[in-house]
Amino acid sequence: MSFDVAFRHQQALDPSALITIGTTLHALSKAMEDCRNAGVDAENDPAVVMLARHFSSVCATRPDEIQLRASCMTRINDLRRSPVLATLAVRGVSYDEPAKALFHNEGLKAMRRLAKVMGLASGTYDVRSNKGGIAVSGEITLHAEQFYVRLSLGLCGMDKEVLFRTCRGRADFTGGRNHFAGVNDLLDPDRFASSLVHELQLDIALPDRAEPLFA
Structure with a gap:
């Protein structure tokens, strides 16, 4: 009616x-x-x-369009210098579905970028996301034949958002000893890839350095 x-x-x-x-x-x-x-x-x-x-x-008393456009461009540049994953790692995403969705979207991008930097061929690794319940961040995982990298918030504290370890294939979910890194390490994929190879003693020859994840 x-x-x-x-x-x-x-x-x-x-x-x-x-x-x-x-x-x-x-x-x-x-x-x-x-x-x-x-x-x-x-x-x-x-x-x-x-x-x-x-x-x-x-809106008559607000700045004119030229000023507003300039402010938008400045804000865009500021945000590009402060990757959203780093911001979300500080503020958290629990009980905030939009923030959690953004965290998983950006986390998947970061893991795929890491796989590319590591020179992993298509079909030799998995990138997956498990959102979990509303009280947790969930986790994003890169699982290759020799190693496993997981991103999550709040489980191990600040600067330990990234867990990585060796594994024996993609069916191995236990793997070797846990190592930890911060989310900012993940956002520098070239350096982090070198750390993975060195700390886990991986039999992987890294390709030439790639473009930065965030310019």
């Missing part, structure tokens, strides 16, 4: 209480929800259109 209310029209006629982007966005979202409930086309609803136009008044 559809139904309509007058409140969005009243807000559109007198938006004086909507003085921030947040309150205006909330009012606009509610107005569009009312349209859906009423079976009204929100794109042509007069109240929705007026509330959308009110954004220009709310």
